[in-house]
Amino acid sequence: MLTHIPAPIGSETEAPGGDYPHLREKSAMHVLVVDDEPLVRWSIAETLRTCGCAILEAEDARGAIEAIGDSIVEPDAVLLDLRLPDSDDLGLLASVRRLLPRVPVILMTAFGSPEIVDGARRLGAFTVLEKPFELDELAGLLERAIQAPHPN
Numbered sequence: 001m002l003t004h005i006p007a008p009i010g011s012e013t014e015a016p017g018g019d020y021p022h023l024r025e026k027s028a029m030h031v032l033v034v035d036d037e038p039l040v041r042w043s044i045a046e047t048l049r050t051c052g053c054a055i056l057e058a059e060d061a062r063g064a065i066e067a068i069g070d071s072i073v074e075p076d077a078v079l080l081d082l083r084l085p086d087s088d089d090l091g092l093l094a095s096v097r098r099l100l101p102r103v104p105v106i107l108m109t110a111f112g113s114p115e116i117v118d119g120a121r122r123l124g125a126f127t128v129l130e131k132p133f134e135l136d137e138l139a140g141l142l143e144r145a146i147q148a149p150h151p152n
C-alpha cells in the first residue's frame with residue numbers, strides 16, 4: 001500500500017526546516033519511507049512533514065519498488081527498513097540502489113550486526129540507523145545525506 005502525504009501548503013519561507021537550510025530551500029524534499037510498522041512509518045512521516053518534506057510511504061519491498069517506478073518525482077532520499085514481510089536481507093537495498101543510484105538511502109534496523117552494516121555500506125547505503133532512534137535527529141541526518149557526494 002502506498003500513501004502520499006503532501007508537504008504543508010505555504011511559501012518556501014513558511015515551510016519549517018529548523019537549522020537545516022537545504023530542507024527549507026526546497027518547497028518539498030521528497031522522501032520515500034519504507035517500514036512495515038504503521039506507527040513507525042507514521043511517526044517518521046509526520047516528523048519529516050514538519051520540516052516541509054513530501055512523503056511517499058510503502059509498507060513492504062513490493063510497495064517500495066512500485067513507489068519508485070510509479071512516482072513522477074524521484075525521491076531525494078530513501079529511509080528503508082531492513083526487515084519487511086517480503087524482504088529480510090540486503091536484497092531490497094541492492095534493488096533500490098540500482099533503481100536510484102544517485103539517491104541516498106538510509107537503512108533502518110534493529111538488527112545492525114557488523115555484517116549487515118558492512119554489507120549495507122558496500123551496497124552504497126549512506127548509513128545504517130539503529131532502531132530505536134530519536135525522531136528529532138532525522139532532519140539533520142537527511143540534510144547530511146543529501147549534501148554528501150553520492151556514489152554512482
